[in-house]
Amino acid sequence: MSSRRRHERGSPSKSPAGAADLWALSWTEASGAQPLTGLDALKKAYTDKSARFWIDLVSPDADLLDALTKLLGLHPLVTEDILERNQRAKIEQTGDALHLVMFALEYQGEVVPHELDIVLGPRYLLTAHDTGIDLRGATVLRRDPGTHLADGPDFVLWMVTDWLVDQYFPVFDKLGDEIDELEVQVVRKPGTWVVERLFTLRRDLLEIRHAVNPQREIFNQLTNRDLGLIRPERIVYFRDVYDHLIRLTDELDSYRELVSTTLDIYLSQINNNLSEIMKRLTGVTVILATIGAIGGIFGMSEAGAAFNFTESWGFWLVTLVAIFLALLVGLYFRRRGWI
Numbered sequence: 001m002s003s004r005r006r007h008e009r010g011s012p013s014k015s016p017a018g019a020a021d022l023w024a025l026s027w028t029e030a031s032g033a034q035p036l037t038g039l040d041a042l043k044k045a046y047t048d049k050s051a052r053f054w055i056d057l058v059s060p061d062a063d064l065l066d067a068l069t070k071l072l073g074l075h076p077l078v079t080e081d082i083l084e085r086n087q088r089a090k091i092e093q094t095g096d097a098l099h100l101v102m103f104a105l106e107y108q109g110e111v112v113p114h115e116l117d118i119v120l121g122p123r124y125l126l127t128a129h130d131t132g133i134d135l136r137g138a139t140v141l142r143r144d145p146g147t148h149l150a151d152g153p154d155f156v157l158w159m160v161t162d163w164l165v166d167q168y169f170p171v172f173d174k175l176g177d178e179i180d181e182l183e184v185q186v187v188r189k190p191g192t193w194v195v196e197r198l199f200t201l202r203r204d205l206l207e208i209r210h211a212v213n214p215q216r217e218i219f220n221q222l223t224n225r226d227l228g229l230i231r232p233e234r235i236v237y238f239r240d241v242y243d244h245l246i247r248l249t250d251e252l253d254s255y256r257e258l259v260s261t262t263l264d265i266y267l268s269q270i271n272n273n274l275s276e277i278m279k280r281l282t283g284v285t286v287i288l289a290t291i292g293a294i295g296g297i298f299g300m301s302e303a304g305a306a307f308n309f310t311e312s313w314g315f316w317l318v319t320l321v322a323i324f325l326a327l328l329v330g331l332y333f334r335r336r337g338w339i
Helices: 039-046 062-072 076-084 144-148 154-164 168-188 190-210 217-222 230-298 313-336
Strands: 021-028 032-039 052-058 090-094 097-107 111-121 124-129
Touching: 021 039, 021 144, 032 039, 032 144, 039 052, 039 062, 052 062, 052 144, 052 154, 062 076, 062 124, 076 090, 076 097, 076 111, 076 154, 090 217, 097 124, 097 154, 097 168, 097 190, 097 217, 111 154, 111 190, 124 154, 144 154, 168 190, 168 230, 190 217, 190 230, 217 230, 230 313
Parallel strands: 052 124
Antiparallel strands: 021 032, 021 052, 090 097, 097 111, 111 124
16 A cells, blocks of 8 residues: 555644544433543443443554453454554454444545444444544534434444445545546547546545445445344444445446546547548658659759759759649648548
């Protein structure tokens, strides 16, 4: 993966660049929603067995993940996957926790994916990501998140995944607009920059395909398997997200076909332009060959005396005939559209 693909955008988080950042929200029926800052506050609140939690990590380090593994009872393989951050989209159930890997897409002239690890437990939802994802700043999640948590961690899971998939649509719209513009330019003014951009778009669409397509299987399992952590009345919500992914993958296939078709049109335009150039060169060659043939047949060894018209009238006659025939051939090719 290129360095551009690994680019991380700045975050509004107050933590220093590269430092692990933990934010949590707890909810109990008695006290409602309470924001928690730091691991110690989370440990204290977690002792309340009736509390529900949403824990959000930004660029977590090994020490923080080890502490959360002990506190939440995470499987070591889940912790390892979160720390490595080099996974494909997937869903796995380990013990009483459900681990999902999804991707956010960012468009900066090219598509940049950001991995989001989600762990759903009986009492908590854990999200871990880099600074390129701002879950806490998302409008739908920032608006009274305590109410979402009151409906259960599985409801917060739906809110997070629904927001994440909805962010794909603006990226797809930008790619669609760029493909439309390239389709116009490839006919009006084809050039090397067009084909370079087309190849970049093909890489972007391949990157999106690797990120988005496997997520269909995630929601297929969420809506068709009895996972225990998803309440039956929540299934219809996840099915809606699944429908959005189906639509996006259909659009993705259409975009890939459009890019391939546009590239074929570009190659056809280049071949047509080359044919036009070859026709013009052929016309010029025939004209010059006509003059050369006449000069070779009659000979021009007396050309030095040609300026004396009374003694070299034959030279001028042959020259005029050659010019006349050249103009006639030129007129013929002009009518044919070759020159």
